[in-house]
Amino acid sequence: MVNRFKTWLVLVGVIVVILAIVGIAVSCDSFSPSEALNFTLPTLAGGNVTLSELEGTPVVVNFWSISCYWCRKQLPYLENVAKQSGEGVKVIAINVVDSAARVRHFFGDYEPAMIVALDTDGVVFVNYCQEYRNPRKWVPFTLLIDSQGMVQHRRIGPFSSEAELWNTLKKVLGITIP
DSSP: OHHHHHHHHHHHHHHHHHHHHHHHHHHHHOOOOEEOOOOEEEBTTSSEEEGGGGTTSOEEEEEEOTTOHHHHHHHHHHHHHHHHHTTSOEEEEEEESSOHHHHHHHHTTOOOSSEEEEETTOHHHHHHHHHTTOTTOOSSEEEEEOTTSEEEEEEESOOSSHHHHHHHHHHHHOOOOO
């Protein structure tokens, strides 16, 4: 009788663990497309960028910070997408928190092909974190928005390589390297 009870307890424990793992996986990976929140931010090049004005073109929105190692590592991938896709994809790298002077110093004389926007007060970032489930406000935080202005994919954390970024663009938005 004791052996059956122990076996039953182990079986129930295993089932509970499996259900917990499945629940966590589903909640972390599920994402339903939704309309992108509009924003207008100043850019490093001068002027402003307004997301809704880019409708008709797929957009990669990436939130980053100079102090974030993974953000800095991923920036060249985003820059290459901006260069190689031409007008096929717009890339907006939104710096959160750093001053405009610090971001200018970071890029030095280099003029990025991607749009570098400045969210110095972090309001757009906080709104996006709330809307697109990034409760811990981690960076890098990347969203892929289709040409109709719908967020089709979100990524918390860096892409491991430029190839992974391109593969995700192809899978989610149908975009390939020109």
